[in-house]
Amino acid sequence: MKQNRVKDGAMSNVKINTIVTRTASYSVLLLMTILIIIPIVWMISTSLKGEAVIYNTPPEIFPSHPTLDGFRQVWVSHPFFAYLRNSFLVVSTATFFSVCVSTFAGYGISRFNFRGRGFYLSFLLATQLFPSIMLLIPYYKIFMVFGMVDHLSGLVIIYISFTIPFCTWMMRGYFSGISKELDQAAAIDGASRTRIFRSVILPLALPGVAASAIYAFIAGWNEYTFAMVFINTDEKKTVSLGIGQLIGEYRTFWNELMAGSFFALVPMLLIFIFFNRYLVSGLTAGAVKE
Amino acid sequence: MKSAFAKRESRSGYFFTGPAALLMLGLVVYPLLYGFFISTQKTNLIDTWKFVGFKYYRQLLTDPAFFATLKTTGLFAFCVVLGNLCVGLLLAVIVNQKIPLANFFKVILMLPWLFPEVVVALIWKWLFNPLFGLLAHVLMITNVTKVEYDLLGKESSAFAGVVFVCVWKGYPIVMLMMLAGMKSIPQERYEAASIDGANKWQQFTNVTFPALTPIILVSAILETAWWFKHFTVIWLMTAGGPSGSTKVVSIDIYMQAFTDFNFGKAAAESVIVLIILMSVSFIYYKVLRDETE
Numbered sequence: 001m002k003q004n005r006v007k008d009g010a011m012s013n014v015k016i017n018t019i020v021t022r023t024a025s026y027s028v029l030l031l032m033t034i035l036i037i038i039p040i041v042w043m044i045s046t047s048l049k050g051e052a053v054i055y056n057t058p059p060e061i062f063p064s065h066p067t068l069d070g071f072r073q074v075w076v077s078h079p080f081f082a083y084l085r086n087s088f089l090v091v092s093t094a095t096f097f098s099v100c101v102s103t104f105a106g107y108g109i110s111r112f113n114f115r116g117r118g119f120y121l122s123f124l125l126a127t128q129l130f131p132s133i134m135l136l137i138p139y140y141k142i143f144m145v146f147g148m149v150d151h152l153s154g155l156v157i158i159y160i161s162f163t164i165p166f167c168t169w170m171m172r173g174y175f176s177g178i179s180k181e182l183d184q185a186a187a188i189d190g191a192s193r194t195r196i197f198r199s200v201i202l203p204l205a206l207p208g209v210a211a212s213a214i215y216a217f218i219a220g221w222n223e224y225t226f227a228m229v230f231i232n233t234d235e236k237k238t239v240s241l242g243i244g245q246l247i248g249e250y251r252t253f254w255n256e257l258m259a260g261s262f263f264a265l266v267p268m269l270l271i272f273i274f275f276n277r278y279l280v281s282g283l284t285a286g287a288v289k290e
Numbered sequence: 291m292k293s294a295f296a297k298r299e300s301r302s303g304y305f306f307t308g309p310a311a312l313l314m315l316g317l318v319v320y321p322l323l324y325g326f327f328i329s330t331q332k333t334n335l336i337d338t339w340k341f342v343g344f345k346y347y348r349q350l351l352t353d354p355a356f357f358a359t360l361k362t363t364g365l366f367a368f369c370v371v372l373g374n375l376c377v378g379l380l381l382a383v384i385v386n387q388k389i390p391l392a393n394f395f396k397v398i399l400m401l402p403w404l405f406p407e408v409v410v411a412l413i414w415k416w417l418f419n420p421l422f423g424l425l426a427h428v429l430m431i432t433n434v435t436k437v438e439y440d441l442l443g444k445e446s447s448a449f450a451g452v453v454f455v456c457v458w459k460g461y462p463i464v465m466l467m468m469l470a471g472m473k474s475i476p477q478e479r480y481e482a483a484s485i486d487g488a489n490k491w492q493q494f495t496n497v498t499f500p501a502l503t504p505i506i507l508v509s510a511i512l513e514t515a516w517w518f519k520h521f522t523v524i525w526l527m528t529a530g531g532p533s534g535s536t537k538v539v540s541i542d543i544y545m546q547a548f549t550d551f552n553f554g555k556a557a558a559e560s561v562i563v564l565i566i567l568m569s570v571s572f573i574y575y576k577v578l579r580d581e582t583e
Contacts, residue, residue: 108306134560138321161317261409
């Protein structure tokens with residue numbers, strides 16, 4: 001009897017604990033959701049306002065006369081189509097190259113023991129410590145010599161240089177998760193190293209390839225600093241750069257700016273909606289293994 | 291026989307890693323060494339090249355303004371990394387519970403990560419706008435401030451504003467890494483802990499946190515490196531102002547090089563930043579490894 005009472009007391013304690021934790025959890029989640037939603041709502045609401053309404057005080061959160069002027073104007077008064085095209089061109093080329101070599105390298109590191117392997121790994125991590133801005137000045141000079149300042153090809157090279165390390169790192173994580181016994185089995189069947197890679201392991205690693213491609217794409221799409229330094233011609237700007245420089249010297253049309261931001265965001269949202277699964281699995285493989 | 295195998299093994303290793311290694315050599319190592327070379331030159335990068343030795347390093351290391359910039363940068367990186375780790379870890383723990391809507395909130399909480407830095411900076415700059423922004427308006431109608439509050443225009447608050455925005459943008463990646471780490475903690479440990487009568491908090495400090503320490507260490511190093519050299523959000527929101535209160539070292543390097551055309555000095559600054567980041571990572575590594583042992 002006495003024991004039962006103690007047990008009941010313990011149970012209700014647990015229950016109270018659960019209620020407290022749940023309430024606390026949901027309060028934090030709610031607060032964070034509000035903090036995340038406000039800027040998004042503010043962006044969309046501004047992009048739907050007419051030029052004059054932006055400067056109304058008090059600001060309307062839900063515009064009373066929504067208009068698509070901002071969305072139209074950003075295409076008319078700026079070469080916004082060129083921005084998008086340039087971004088797609090530069091970022092997909094860079095992504096393609098760096099994912100190709102990174103997949104090879106990730107496989108090599110995960111499978112073979114060779115002199116310099118440890119050094120190579122620490123070098124890949126160390127590249128994350130280099131201030132990217134440190135490469136700005138040498139690249140500027142190198143591009144001057146090759147006549148690549150104000151050329152999209154220069155940006156491709158830079159984006160390749162900073163996506164290779166983390167793509168290689170991710171691919172290594174992914175390959176490590178694939179059993180080496182598969183390699184051995186294929187080798188016993190007489191397949192060559194390249195054949196094993198191409199026909200046995202690569203097909204299994206495709207989700208990892210997709211994940212690192214997506215990461216490389218997002219990183220390139222978001223890059224601003226190098227684009228700002230190397231690209232001057234309006235027609236050659238990328239989306240990030242184009243939007244960043246819509247802030248006028250005298251007057252900023254915030255509705256156009258927010259409409260432009262919205263367009264820059266859409267590809268990222270689409271990637272997220274369609275490839276969510278790969279993103280998380282790729283990161284898991286890269287982060288947990290060692 | 292064995293050495294033949296080892297030879298073949300390392301040949302395959304070089305074959306697969308070769309292309310990436312060559313590209314890194316050409317695209318990262320060479321420019322890096324070249325940057326070091328530039329840091330010893332007085333140059334306009336076109337036709338004037340004059341060797342000045344370590345003059346720029348001496349100049350920088352005796353310049354109080356440079357130390358002030360480093361201090362701002364260090365404080366900025368510290369605040370953002372701490373913020374990211376705390377918020378990221380807290381949210382990861384929360385959405386990792388088996389509660390209704392956990393997956394829905396996971397998606398919402400990841401959204402800031404998708405936003406390009408430029409877009410984040412501009413949206414918040416517009417929210418913080420003193421005359422037409424939402425924040426100033428809310429502060430006015432709630433009577434917190436009497437006049438329009440210029441958050442980014444005040445020395446006292448611009449720094450906090452920039453840090454806030456960077457944490458807003460930066461925590462999801464930490465959260466994702468922590469969630470990935472928690473997946474690998476065996477469920478039995480929690481069961482054992484709750485049989486021993488541990489409450490949620492004790493479970494966190496005794497099971498979750500120790501298991502996550504390696505991942506926290508890696509995130510802390512990478513995050514510190516990322517935010518110490520951060521440029522875009524600060525540049526677009528405040529451009530280092532007002533009166534230098536948000537002037538981090540990346541902005542200083544950029545202005546030194548492309549406003550003052552003092553390329554040698556800017557390169558020297560970059561080298562110093564690299565040395566700082568390497569020492570900081572080394573210390574982190576030492577400290578956290580000793581603690582876990």
